[in-house]
Amino acid sequence: MKGNSKTYLWVLFCVVTAIVGLVLRTQNLDVRPMHHDEANQAVRFGALLEDGHYEYDPHEHHGPILYYFTVPVARLMGQDSLAEVNEWTLRWLPAVLGAATGLLTMGLAGAIGWPAVAAASVFVAVSPCLVYYSGYFIQESFLVFFGMLTLVCGWRYMSSHAPGWLILAGAGLGFMHATKETWVLSVASWGLAWGAAWLLSGHRLKLPRRAWRSVALAFVIAAVVSIVLFSSLGMHWRGVVDSWATYFTYLERGSGTGTEHAKPWYYYLCIMVGNAPSRPLWWTELWILLGAVVGLIVALVSDRKRAEAFGIWFVLAYAISLATIYSVIRYKTPWCMMTSVHALCLAAGVGIGGLWSRFRPVWFRVLLTLFLATACGHLYAQSVRATSRYSTDIRNPYVYAHTTTDYLRMIQRIEDVAETTGLGSDIMVWSVTGAHNAWPLPWYLRAYNQKHLGYWNTVEGLPLQYRPDIWVVGPECSESLIPHLEEGYISEFYGLRPDVIMELYIRDDLWKKFLDTRR
Amino acid sequence: MKTMQRRMIQAGMIVACAMVCVTMSRAQEKTALKVELPKPMFVGTPKNIKTENLERPLRPGQKRPAIMVPADVTIVSKGKDVTGSDSAPIIGDMELLTDGDKEGSDGSYTEFGPGQQWVQIDLGETCEIYAIAVWHYHAQARVYRDMVVQIGQDADFITDVEAVFNNDHDNSAGLGIGKDKEYIETNSGRVIDAKGKKGRYVRLYSNGSTAGEMNHYIEVEVFGKPAS
Numbered sequence: 136m137k138g139n140s141k142t143y144l145w146v147l148f149c150v151v152t153a154i155v156g157l158v159l160r161t162q163n164l165d166v167r168p169m170h171h172d173e174a175n176q177a178v179r180f181g182a183l184l185e186d187g188h189y190e191y192d193p194h195e196h197h198g199p200i201l202y203y204f205t206v207p208v209a210r211l212m213g214q215d216s217l218a219e220v221n222e223w224t225l226r227w228l229p230a231v232l233g234a235a236t237g238l239l240t241m242g243l244a245g246a247i248g249w250p251a252v253a254a255a256s257v258f259v260a261v262s263p264c265l266v267y268y269s270g271y272f273i274q275e276s277f278l279v280f281f282g283m284l285t286l287v288c289g290w291r292y293m294s295s296h297a298p299g300w301l302i303l304a305g306a307g308l309g310f311m312h313a314t315k316e317t318w319v320l321s322v323a324s325w326g327l328a329w330g331a332a333w334l335l336s337g338h339r340l341k342l343p344r345r346a347w348r349s350v351a352l353a354f355v356i357a358a359v360v361s362i363v364l365f366s367s368l369g370m371h372w373r374g375v376v377d378s379w380a381t382y383f384t385y386l387e388r389g390s391g392t393g394t395e396h397a398k399p400w401y402y403y404l405c406i407m408v409g410n411a412p413s414r415p416l417w418w419t420e421l422w423i424l425l426g427a428v429v430g431l432i433v434a435l436v437s438d439r440k441r442a443e444a445f446g447i448w449f450v451l452a453y454a455i456s457l458a459t460i461y462s463v464i465r466y467k468t469p470w471c472m473m474t475s476v477h478a479l480c481l482a483a484g485v486g487i488g489g490l491w492s493r494f495r496p497v498w499f500r501v502l503l504t505l506f507l508a509t510a511c512g513h514l515y516a517q518s519v520r521a522t523s524r525y526s527t528d529i530r531n532p533y534v535y536a537h538t539t540t541d542y543l544r545m546i547q548r549i550e551d552v553a554e555t556t557g558l559g560s561d562i563m564v565w566s567v568t569g570a571h572n573a574w575p576l577p578w579y580l581r582a583y584n585q586k587h588l589g590y591w592n593t594v595e596g597l598p599l600q601y602r603p604d605i606w607v608v609g610p611e612c613s614e615s616l617i618p619h620l621e622e623g624y625i626s627e628f629y630g631l632r633p634d635v636i637m638e639l640y641i642r643d644d645l646w647k648k649f650l651d652t653r654r
Numbered sequence: 655m656k657t658m659q660r661r662m663i664q665a666g667m668i669v670a671c672a673m674v675c676v677t678m679s680r681a682q683e684k685t686a687l688k689v690e691l692p693k694p695m696f697v698g699t700p701k702n703i704k705t706e707n708l709e710r711p712l713r714p715g716q717k718r719p720a721i722m723v724p725a726d727v728t729i730v731s732k733g734k735d736v737t738g739s740d741s742a743p744i745i746g747d748m749e750l751l752t753d754g755d756k757e758g759s760d761g762s763y764t765e766f767g768p769g770q771q772w773v774q775i776d777l778g779e780t781c782e783i784y785a786i787a788v789w790h791y792h793a794q795a796r797v798y799r800d801m802v803v804q805i806g807q808d809a810d811f812i813t814d815v816e817a818v819f820n821n822d823h824d825n826s827a828g829l830g831i832g833k834d835k836e837y838i839e840t841n842s843g844r845v846i847d848a849k850g851k852k853g854r855y856v857r858l859y860s861n862g863s864t865a866g867e868m869n870h871y872i873e874v875e876v877f878g879k880p881a882s
Contacts, residue, residue: 544799
């Protein structure tokens with residue numbers, strides 16, 4: 136009965152944690168405007184959805200998983216074309232996988248103990264970084280999920296020697312490869328962590344006899360998964376070669392050459408530590424860092440059995456090595472933190488679990504629970520803030536070159552003019568924006584007659600003899616285009632990103648018709 | 655001796671009258687309004703925006719035309735009661751709008767909810783209002799939308815309402831189409847010529863900015879004097 140009660144409590148805990156993680160990630164999924172990168176990938180996804188066309192690009196857009204896995208979601212929603220797809224369809228799966236990662240974390244209970252996985256899964260559920268980017272139509276959430284799947288299945292194989300786990304781990308590895316090129320960083324840090332855990336715990340994991348067969352099978356499965364996806368289900372074999380050739384591109388990008396995203400080593404650390412508490416909004420994930428440091432201290436002073444110590448040292452070394460690798464790489468965007476933050480959540484769990492197991496007095500455990508509740512409450516509040524009112528606000532540290540809500544007013548203006556003038560989806564909109572400011576416009580104009588839309592990066596080659604209904608002009612092109620638009624158009628301006636303002640030119644006759652409806 | 659005394663009294667009265675006249679004429683005499691500006695928070699403005707709806711940013715060293723006000727005009731809004739459509743600001747509180755702190759840093763501004771919002775200052779008595787200076791947020795270059803500034807005699811703005819500034823060019827706020835231009839926020843804020851209009855309340859509308867849907871105020875200064 137006692138055992139049953141514990142099981143029920145544990146199941147209840149898992150369900151509540153999963154629900155909290157899911158609710159946080161799925162609320163307001165369609166409120167935040169599409170980021171440049173999301174919109175770009177959404178249009179690529181549209182080609183796959185409508186025509187079944189996908190080709191891996193070794194220079195941009197990462198692996199095929201995001202696109203292929205979103206197709207069934209769209210079909211389930213009854214959406215067969217890009218015009219029908221909405222933000223919810225695109226962001227739903229990354230959000231669900233983000234919440235599922237918290238559940239998967241429980242699978243490491245055999246390695247680091249139940250108290251540790253419980254704390255870690257709560258941190259995963261409420262971490263603002265993990266919550267915020269789980270709501271993006273990007274690859275990161277998939278990478279964290281498949282990384283965790285591989286790790287848990289690999290560990291389960293080590294402890295149970297059941298080959299089924301290794302086959303699942305192989306599939307997870309293949310999915311990781313097909314998700315994003317940075318999968319190699321996770322695998323490298325596992326290798327480092329393995330070595331460190333071996334040295335520090337003195338424990339050597341024993342593999343069953345003839346384990347090489349299962350290992351080989353796992354690699355074959357990983358290869359099959361990867362080849363099927365990169366070859367676009369056998370339609371673009373060049374993709375398989377490119378999936379490895381791409382590392383030349385990413386090696387150069389990682390060194391910080393030719394990219395505007397080069398940042399100092401402490402960039403991610405600063406986001407985790409956060410701003411000073413005196414500021415009106417205190418953003419920080421210091422709680423998780425603190426938990427990881429405690430985990431390290433507890434591991435150093437404890438005298439656990441070798442087998443237990445191995446799991447704990449593995450997780451700590453994994454978190455430290457992955458965070459170090461990502462910090463050393465000059466190319467940094469904040470969503471790349473997700474795998475490191477997840478690993479740090481595991482390490483923080485080790486810290487809380489270590490304290491729980493080491494100090495048994497009731498008063499201490501009550502204090503520890505209160506501390507955890509406070510920390511998670513603060514993280515939860517930040518996650519709510521980050522995904523709602525501050526989802527595009529630059530004071531939110533996770534907002535990075537995001538489209539402002541003012542941009543949605545521009546889209547609304549185009550819609551209103553199209554509607555009030557009777558042009559509807561046939562309205563002619565030309566966009567001349569410069570390469571960096573072209574997105575997310577194609578996403579927002581996806582339901583219009585595409586033959587009436589034009590996108591140019593520069594003014595050169597523009598057929599200026601035509602007078603489209605609306606021009607969208609970026610700051611780089613404005614100087615040379617304005618002389619052509621000074622007569623016959625009224626102009627407005629809208630924020631695209633912080634400090635990037637777009638100009639909208641509406642033909643006079645359309646503007647007058649529109650304004651008549653507003654008087 | 656008595657004649658001497660009488661003459662001295664007469665002379666004193668003449669001087670006193672002359673002084674009163676001079677003082678009165680000085681009160682009527684207009685001087686350029688001086689507004690104390692906070693420290694700038696950013697350098698430069700968004701690139702190359704030249705739409706007719708947006709006021710050109712000032713070149714370095716360039717100043718806007720001075721607003722001429724009577725010499726005895728003071729800031730009549732300092733410490734006065736502020737109310738608004740969003741009675742529970744997200745950050746800061748209503749008092750920050752009239753506390754005299756115009757710095758752009760955190761802790762100096764009040765953040766109101768999304769969409770169209772208004773704030774209102776009760777001057778406590780009817781005043782002749784000559785200028786209204788407003789700083790929304792100047793830590794970043796942004797433009798606040800549908801800014802309408804009204805002076806009113808009653809707290810509900812039903813009678814004797816006069817708009818002294820309106821840059822809502824498409825009437826999205828529903829307060830009429832405005833002819834004023836939108837402008838990029840800087841530490842100079844915006845000083846609006848109110849031309850001595852009489853009223854007890856000043857109401858300011860906005861509808862988010864190019865940076866997002868929130869509304870912000872650092873400070874509002876109303877320059878005027880009690881109505882005679």
